[in-house]
Amino acid sequence: MATAAPAQVAHAPLEGAARVWGTIALSAATFMNVLDTSIANVSLPAISGDLGVSSTQGTWVITSFAVANAIAVPLTGFMTQRFGQVRLFMASVILFMITSFMCGIAPNMTTLILFRAMQGFVAGPMIPLSQTLLLSSYPRAKAGLAMAMWSMTTLVAPVMGPLLGGWITDNISWPWIFYINIPVGVVAAAITWTLYRKRDSATHKVPIDGIGLALLVLWVGSLQLMLDKGKELDWFHSAVIVTLAVVAVVAFAFFLVWELTDKHPVVDLSLFARRNFWSGAFATAVAYGLFFGNVVILPLWLQQYMGYTATQAGMIMAPVGLLAIFFSPVVGLTVAKVDPRRYATFSFLVFALVLWMRSHFNTQADFWTIMIPTIVQGVAMAFFFIPLVTITLSGLTPDRIPAASGLSNFLRITAGAMGTSIATTFWENRAALHHAQLVESVNTGNAAAGSVISGLGSSGFGMDQVLGQINRIVDQQASMLAANDLFFGSAVLFILLIPLVWLARPQRSGAGAGDAAAGAH
Structure with a gap:
């Protein structure tokens, strides 16, 4: 405590x-x-x-x-x-x-x-x-x-x-x-x-709980390094990755034991005894990790494979706040009257819809086709933070709200960082798989491949240039299919998160909307 x-x-x-x-x-x-x-x-x-x-x-x-x-x-x-x-x-x-x-x-x-x-x-x-x-x-x-x-x-x-x-x-x-x-x-x-x-x-x-802080830095840092370096070092075939994984697990175990027994813990783990806290905090963290991972992949894909400039990719990403700015005050002023679990469920359903829409993109998708899901996502953003924070902090006495807000924010931000690493790794792995599958079909027996090869050849390209062009097209398609896989998988995970929100008990008393909102973001 x-x-x-x-x-x-x-x-x-x-x-x-x-x-x-x-x-x-x-x-x-x-x-x-x-x-x-x-x-x-x-x-x-x-x-x-x-x-x-x-x-x-x-x-x-x-x-x-x-x-x-x-x-x-x-x-x-x-x-x-x-x-x-x-x-x-x-x-x-x-x-x-x-x-x-x-x-x-x-x-x-x-x-x-x-x-x-x-x-x-x-x-x-x-x-x-x-x-x-x-x-x-x-x-x-x-x-x-x-x-x-x-x-x-x-x-x-x-x-x-x-x-x-x-x-x-x-x-x-x-x-x-x-x-x-x-x-x-x-x-x-x-x-x-x-x-x-x-x-x-x-x-x-x-x-200050110096030992708790050192263990926190050690396990979070080791875990994030493992996720960031994993792809580069071929995951568990690398001694470095195995060492980082062992350090993360051991440091986390020691961290749990120390924080539960120390008089002045840097993280108050006793909060996890409260059902509303752990269900709200975990739902927020996983959802934010999914959201942030996809937010990083979209501009990378647009710039690397779709020929967008940084400004154009920014214009695609920007409208996420338009509807959020409109709906957020409404949510803030009504969350005390409406069951926040309903708002959070609605948010997750809209996130799933947005990602499902993105999973149908192809390399011919125009600017507006790519932008529309971003605009719709603003609705999900508005109904995301405030209701989940209200659930997470409900029933807590005012003196425990700062610790609860700190811990839930720690989980959310850490999940965002991990979501970025996992999403980029997944995207690259799936792109490599799709690339291998597409290359198998590029042969003289394939009519489409044959016509592309002959078309490029008749345009004056040498064989090396023809193969280079085909490889670029295959790269573009493979990255698109990999992004589709990521978007679809994320949509499914948002649906699966909904029952976690409903594990929380309805809010009756405790942190008011103002106190709860004080832990938002």
């Missing part, structure tokens, strides 16, 4: 212009943070090419940020008690700007991954604390409105991320996807310090 925080001084809500400026500043910091989880997606081919690595290695730019961020999130409660909400939030914003600059000047992929991990780690407290400070700025009766305003920011950022990332990559250069954080951070930090410096929370010294 986590230690109780000292008695807090209740600050009066902000009024008028101060509340507006406070909302803008806190939302800007959140925007900058969430933007960085999606802005690099469409820039991966450019970053990988510029730094001379494969696109698979390029995905480390995403996973290194996510893993470090996941490890930092559960520490927010401990660090808040030691340093105070406002001071910790300011430190997080300032360090985020510094590490963003370092990412931009990184000379090679190794350095970039290191700086991205540092950026993810210092960003950990920013999102939970932006919610906490925002809720303290509004009267309790308007907590739902505060969280609806905040959630709209987290939905606009994924819209802007691919668009900005694509435009910057095509028209300036990819380091600017990181430099763009600096002016936003300066504005957010200046306004926040002006308004909130006299509203800091009480602090007291609490012991």
